[in-house]
Structure formats: C-alpha cells, structure tokens
Amino acid sequence: MNKMTSLGMDERLERVLAYSLGWISGLILFFLEKNRNVRWHAVQSMVTFGSLSILMFAISLLRGFLAWIPLLGWLTSAGLGLLLSALWWVTIILWVWLIIMAFVKE
Structure with missing residues (x-):
C-alpha cells in the first residue's frame, strides 16, 4: 500500500512535499526523485506557483x-x-487544494 520512492520516503509524502514550498520544492524534487508520479506533481508545482510568482x-x-x-x-x-x-x-487557495489532492489521490 505504501509505495517507497527512490529517496526512501512514502510516495504520498513526497507528492505533498512537492507543493510545500511552492515552485522551489517542486524544482528540488524534480531533480532528485525518479518516481514518475512525484515528478509530475513537482512539475505541476513549478508551473503553477512559478507562473503565479512571475x-x-x-x-x-x-x-x-x-x-x-x-x-x-x-x-x-x-x-x-x-x-x-x-x-x-x-x-x-491553490496551494491548500493541491496539497490536499496530492495527499488524497492514490
């Protein structure tokens, strides 16, 4: 049930961490993680919060x-x-919603 990632953490936790610091945490996880699902959330975090920041x-x-x-x-x-x-x-609102959706999604 708990999928472990290449960083040794639970996949659900890493998906939530991808949004925790906005585009910065997405950038970090994008380069460090090999899990496709976590990387997708990292890219979504970078695009969403990066464009809003700019x-x-x-x-x-x-x-x-x-x-x-x-x-x-x-x-x-x-x-x-x-x-x-x-x-x-x-x-x-997007930050809270995306964190909740990353945690709930299987």
Whole structure:
C-alpha cells in the first residue's frame, strides 16, 4: 500500500512535499526523485506557483513604475493592489487544494 520512492520516503509524502514550498520544492524534487508520479506533481508545482510568482512580480514592478507618474500612478495603484491581493488569495487557495489532492489521490 505504501509505495517507497527512490529517496526512501512514502510516495504520498513526497507528492505533498512537492507543493510545500511552492515552485522551489517542486524544482528540488524534480531533480532528485525518479518516481514518475512525484515528478509530475513537482512539475505541476513549478508551473503553477512559478507562473503565479512571475505574474505577481511583474504586477508589482508595474505598480512601482506607475507610482512615479503623477495622477496615473495614483489611479492605477488601487486597481493593481487589488489585483495583487486577488492573486495572493488564488495562490493560497491553490496551494491548500493541491496539497490536499496530492495527499488524497492514490
């Protein structure tokens, strides 16, 4: 029932660990693990949280650059801040959901 992986841990635990630190843990497990199922979760973690991280970073940069422009910075700051907050909540909800699904899936 408990499948062991090439790192000597339970497969279910490694699937959960693939999401534990976002794209960083996915990257680590992708290179260290040989189990196909664990590597798939690692890739999913890298793609999901990596793209969300890049998107949030780009929006933060845009918000910072636009802040220097009079009136335009003030007008866009609230909207971009709201977008960043929404992306942050999407990231947290996805993180929890993917960890639960990685644990439950056989």
